[in-house]
């Protein structure tokens with residue numbers, strides 16, 4: 001009997017970017033909860049040195065590691081790309097991405113502009129970038145405060161300062177979504193995913 005060749009089309013990389021609190025994580029996890037889409041799309045999980053927020057789970061939201069462990073992973077070339085945000089390190093695990101893409105599974109990422117640029121450079125033909133915009137800076141502030149009561153005032157101010165800069169890069173992304181109503185934003189993201197994943 002002839003062995004059957006498995007030739008999967010490599011999966012696509014969907015990068016969701018936008019300021020902290022704009023709703024990237026919420027939108028991506030809701031998209032994956034959709035029965036049809038959940039079979040096709042998985043969420044990439046990053047490694048970070050940022051402390052865990054209440055409600056976040058080790059290995060589900062992030063792989064929380066120490067600075068030494070992060071450095072060791074970078075040195076061992078186990079991190080595809082990484083960034084520093086407000087003094088903490090964040091990186092994309094290489095093995096996880098390569099394995100999923102080979103299997104033909106699409107992968108969703110929540111990354112900053114630097115991460116989006118690097119992945120687009122590594123995977124120029126199968127990367128789609130989406131920027132999530134908040135309705136206003138006041139709403140963004142309220143969402144950051146509402147997400148985690150323990151986030152200190154200084155960090156909220158720093159995240160908002162970063163947000164103003166990050167919003168200026170929105171034009172560099174393939175798509176932009178305004179996240180005023182979660183329902184409407186999710187509908188738009190779903191439409192983008194279905195169009196791009198079958199392209």
Ligand code: ADP
Pocket residue numbers: 018019020021022023024025026027110143144146147179180181182183185
């Ligand atoms: P990000 O991943 O971009 O930092 P999150 O997904 O953690 O942002 O969202 C920040 C907070 O805002 C969360 O508490 C989330 O539930 C809330 N949120 C997200 N989108 C909306 C929306 N459209 N309306 C109201 N609250 C929202």
Ligand code: 5GP
Pocket residue numbers: 017018019020021024046047050081082083085090091092110111112114115116
């Ligand atoms: P947060 O602390 O709000 O979870 O994340 C801070 C910022 O780091 C967000 O813009 C988020 O998208 C980005 N980020 C999270 N993980 C990674 C990663 O692995 N690589 C890059 N480049 N950015 C990341």
